[in-house]
Amino acid sequence: MSAPLLIALAMTLGFSLPSDREVDARAGAWDASVQAENDGNVQRAREILAAAWSPEAAGYEVTVRLAWLSFRLGDLDAAERLYQRARSMDGAGPEATQGLAATHARRGFIELHAGDVEAARASFRAALTINPRYSEARRGLSLCRTHPFDLEFWIGGYSVAEPQRTTGALGFAHLRLRPSQHLRLRAAYRFQGYWVEQSTDTGPGFQGGRSQTKSVGENRHELWAGGGVEATWLGVEALGLWMPSTDQPTLFGQAARLRLGERVGVSMEQAVLGFRGEAGYQLAPAGYAWMSRSVAANAGARFTHDAAGGAWAAEAGLSLFADPAELYLSGRVGRARWPVAVTIPSVLGVDGDVRYGGTLTLMFGVSEATALGINAEVHRLETADGDTTYFGAALGLRLSPPVE
Incomplete structure (x- = not known):
């Protein structure tokens, strides 16, 4: 298929092809991000992916990885937003569902540690709504039980x-x-x-x-x-x-x-x-x-x-x-x-x-x-x-x- 025909098809479907500069930026970005994470620099690993893919251009795999790196950094708001976006994509896998449940559960443990039992209980229940079999969320909810x-x-x-x-x-x-x-x-x-x-x-x-x-x-x-x-x-x-x-x-x-x-x-x-x-x-x-x-x-x-x-x-x-x-x-x-x-x-x-x-x-x-x-x-x-x-x-x- 010729280049003019590709451009016409892209305009008809409502999306644009990446520029040569964007293609060059993405080349090797995934591997570089993985290497940075393996080296212990999670912040750098996320920055590499975020610089190579905009949120609109990122596919399922990139979105899930950005969510995972945000989760590791403790940026739970970003992790929740990215996991929710990944779950809405065509062909979404179980990683997005489990990641979103884990994000809610982790927020629940943070709230429980801070003494906000009501907020923690809501977070654990949100995790169990997403994944009813998630054992960590069940454990957290049991810790929220009060003994009057x-x-x-x-x-x-x-x-x-x-x-x-x-x-x-x-x-x-x-x-x-x-x-x-x-x-x-x-x-x-x-x-x-x-x-x-x-x-x-x-x-x-x-x-x-x-x-x-x-x-x-x-x-x-x-x-x-x-x-x-x-x-x-x-x-x-x-x-x-x-x-x-x-x-x-x-x-x-x-x-x-x-x-x-x-x-x-x-x-x-x-x-x-x-x-x-x-x-x-x-x-x-x-x-x-x-x-x-x-x-x-x-x-x-x-x-x-x-x-x-x-x-x-x-x-x-x-x-x-x-x-x-x-x-x-x-x-x-x-x-x-x-x-x-x-x-x-x-x-x-x-x-x-x-x-x-x-x-x-x-x-x-x-x-x-x-x-x-x-x-x-x-x-x-x-x-x-x-x-x-x-x-x-x-x-x-x-x-x-x-x-x-």
């Missing part, structure tokens, strides 16, 4: 071996409410009942001087309530405490926690406990870091000042997440008196100083809304009557129904 409340129940026991054998029962209930994206409310109740075996010498005038043993019991209750706000870089929470006891004055107190940072940051816990006109103060600064999505660690110190004087202890913790299991480890070395935990509101109310010890908690999800747990803790205590060891163990149930 967590409810935990724990029951267990403990013992202190010396100098007077003490055994006891523990019960714990903990409710966390999330009325909105940032607002948090909490309430907790902890029961501690124990019995102390006391031996008395009857003397030589009564049954040959043999000893008699009896048990003396006490019940202690902890009632916690409070709330706070949680955001990406900031968390603030305050709790109040009321602790009535059967044979000791009622104890009042409060605890608070401040967090600054996201994947890496610092926190400060503070507590005040007081009864009989005396007050004890605690400060626990710490640093934390998420090494990955499944590993987090923290380390810090706890300072105590009360009627018995000052004390300090080093503290550290490690959290591991491997769906469906969660493992929490914490330890303490130094000297602490009645240390307060804010995350799981409780007071280790034992007589004497805690010298060292640790806690292990394992949670195992049996369904999306239910998890079973086991807790064990050991602490070495220094009391006025000598050193002793505290052992405790408990079984737990956590209910956390999801809502999309």
